[in-house]
Amino acid sequence: MxxxxxxxxxxxxxxxxxxxxxxxxxxxxxxxxxxxxxxxxxxxxxxxxxxxxxxxxxxxxxxxxxxxxxxxxxxxxxxxxxxxxxxxxxxxxxxxxxxxxTDLKQSPTGNNCGIKIDDFKEVKVSESIISFFPNFNSGDYLYKWTVTYANGENQESAEKIPQFFYSDINYITMIKLKVSSKSPICSMTISKKYEQNYWGKTATQIDKIEQKTYSPMSYSDYVKPEDKSKITK
CATH class of the missing domain: 2.60.40.1080 (Immunoglobulin-like)
Incomplete structure (x- = not known):
């Protein structure tokens, strides 16, 4: 050999x-x-x-x-x-x-097959639960969220708006969202990295959210005023 x-x-x-x-x-x-x-x-x-x-x-x-x-x-x-x-x-x-x-979120030439999701917002449901909101609401997509923790462990969810446990010690270091469309059949991936201090100072805090209450909510409701200009219309 x-x-x-x-x-x-x-x-x-x-x-x-x-x-x-x-x-x-x-x-x-x-x-x-x-x-x-x-x-x-x-x-x-x-x-x-x-x-x-x-x-x-x-x-x-x-x-x-x-x-x-x-x-x-x-x-x-x-x-x-x-x-x-x-x-x-x-x-x-x-x-x-x-x-x-390349960052598909930033690249206008990225092949996203018409998928309109290009960002998601982090929302603190409680001191131990974090939820993620995609910036476009559609029932035509399939979702695969993958969260990586500080200890190296991975957790996954197929919910449109997932909820994950976290703590100050075992905080979330990265999350990846794979969005797949049914017609045409294709997918794109968005990922973000986080520093430890992000979850204590930056993430938005709201009352507890149930999955079924997503439809009437707007992504922009959970974006800080200074960030709203960055939302894709």
């Missing part, structure tokens, strides 16, 4: 050989999103692949980079080329795919 990998590296130092092959995976990656890339060409062995990122600072390859599939985490805004060298029965193939990490 080591000899095969050494052969790949050796050939790469001599020159690159290109043939038709295709890398599948999203071209646009959201911050801290993990994306899987795979290639359709078949290698001589299970670990006869070698994946690379031209911008390791922005796009980090996670785990084993010698398999048919690889996971990439978007770490910083920018562009990169994901490439894979494949030792096949016919020789060495090299495939490339250009990718970009």
């Amino acid at each position: 080591k000899n095969l990998l050494s052969l790949i590296v050796g050939l790469l130092t001599i020159g690159n050989f290109y043939a038709q092959c295709n890398i599948t995976g999203n071209k646009i990656i959201a911050p801290n999103e993990i994306t899987t890339f795979s290639v359709d060409a078949k290698a001589q062995c299970e670990e006869c692949y070698l994946w690379k990122s031209s911008n390791e600072q922005a796009f980090k390859i996670e785990g084993n980079n010698k398999l048919n599939k690889v996971s990439v985490t978007g770490k910083d805004f920018g562009k990169s080329t994901i490439s894979v060298s494949i030792l096949t029965d016919q020789g060495l193939l090299q495939c490339e795919k250009n990718i970009e990490l």
Whole structure:
């Protein structure tokens, strides 16, 4: 196995050989999103692949980079080329795919399939419960909220307006919202990071909210006056 990998590296130092092959995976990656890339060409062995990122600072390859599939985490805004060298029965193939990490909320070219949600508001229901309000109300979307706590634990919810427990010690460090539309079938992801002091000083405090009471409420009701100018109409 080591000899095969050494052969790949050796050939790469001599020159690159290109043939038709295709890398599948999203071209646009959201911050801290993990994306899987795979290639359709078949290698001589299970670990006869070698994946690379031209911008390791922005796009980090996670785990084993010698398999048919690889996971990439978007770490910083920018562009990169994901490439894979494949030792096949016919020789060495090299495939490339250009990718970009961008904030879909800020990017007018982001492919959001007409999804109108581009932000959400944090609302303190109590001293131990936080709720999140998307800035557009529609029953045509599917929601997947993923909360990451200071201790590394993740919690998920499929509610339109989820409620999560938190504390001063085990506070929320990041939340990611994946919104999917039914027609056309597509999705987009919004994510936010939080410092520890955010929850004690910044998050809006209101009385307890029930999920069923969302419909007549306005997102702007829970935005501070100085932030209302930022709401997308």
